[in-house]
Amino acid sequence: MTELIRNRGVMNKLREELKREVLPLISGKPLIDEAMAARLPYLNAIVKETLRLHPPVSLLPPHRASESCELLNYTIPEGAYITVNVWAIGRDPTVWDDDPGTFKPERFIGSKTDFRAQHFELVPFGGGRRMCPGMPLSARLIPLVLAALVRNFDWCLPNEVDPAKLDMSEKFGLALQKELPLRLIPRQSLF
Numbered sequence: 549m550t551e552l553i554r555n556r557g558v559m560n561k562l563r564e565e566l567k568r569e570v571l572p573l574i575s576g577k578p579l580i581d582e583a584m585a586a587r588l589p590y591l592n593a594i595v596k597e598t599l600r601l602h603p604p605v606s607l608l609p610p611h612r613a614s615e616s617c618e619l620l621n622y623t624i625p626e627g628a629y630i631t632v633n634v635w636a637i638g639r640d641p642t643v644w645d646d647d648p649g650t651f652k653p654e655r656f657i658g659s660k661t662d663f664r665a666q667h668f669e670l671v672p673f674g675g676g677r678r679m680c681p682g683m684p685l686s687a688r689l690i691p692l693v694l695a696a697l698v699r700n701f702d703w704c705l706p707n708e709v710d711p712a713k714l715d716m717s718e719k720f721g722l723a724l725q726k727e728l729p730l731r732l733i734p735r736q737s738l739f
């Protein structure tokens with residue numbers, strides 16, 4: 549929601565997509581369902597872009613090598629603890645060549661890159677045997693909740709706060725959080 553408020557163009561594009569694709573299907577019903585959310589490419593691109601720039605688990609929990617192995621010319625000795633910096637991978641300019649620090653969901657439109665552990669440049673849920681078992685649930689729920697928030701309300705910052713000046717500091721912990729919680733005022737949606 550913070551990125552959508554900071555990037556009004558992205559918010560407007562999402563609202564357009566919801567209006568175009570969902571409104572004819574729900575005709576007056578307040579809820580968007582899972583099947584509807586799945587057919588919205590821009591909504592799903594926003595979720596991927598958010599998980600790229602703001603992965604809730606920024607450092608994967610350490611895993612211990614059960615035996616020595618070679619990986620990309622590195623020797624990982626048996627017993628070594630490996631941790632993966634998902635936050636840094638998501639902003640690595642050698643991987644994301646199109647302005648990696650900018651919130652730009654368009655980079656995922658027409659791209660096959662996904663977070664289901666097939667593309668190692670986007671691994672917010674980890675990968676392999678100990679990958680997050682909550683991924684399928686989250687992949688369904690996050691777009692659904694976001695679509696419901698944007699579909700049902702117009703959101704504004706209180707007290708004429710300038711969106712460009714929103715504090716984006718993050719607080720490190722088991723899950724990365726926004727240091728200052730986002731405060732928004734819901735207004736009745738126009739559609």
Ligand code: HEM
Pocket residue numbers: 603604605608609672673674675677678679680681682683685686
């Ligand atoms: C945006 C939502 C979520 C993100 C980004 C996330 C991310 C992660 C990550 C990165 C790991 C560590 C993977 C690794 O060790 O390589 C993990 C583990 C785990 N997650 Fe999630 N998670 C999310 C939601 C959930 C939900 C909704 C559940 C439960 C319903 C869940 C349950 C677990 C469990 C039980 C583990 C430990 C798995 C193991 O060690 O075998 N997660 N998650």
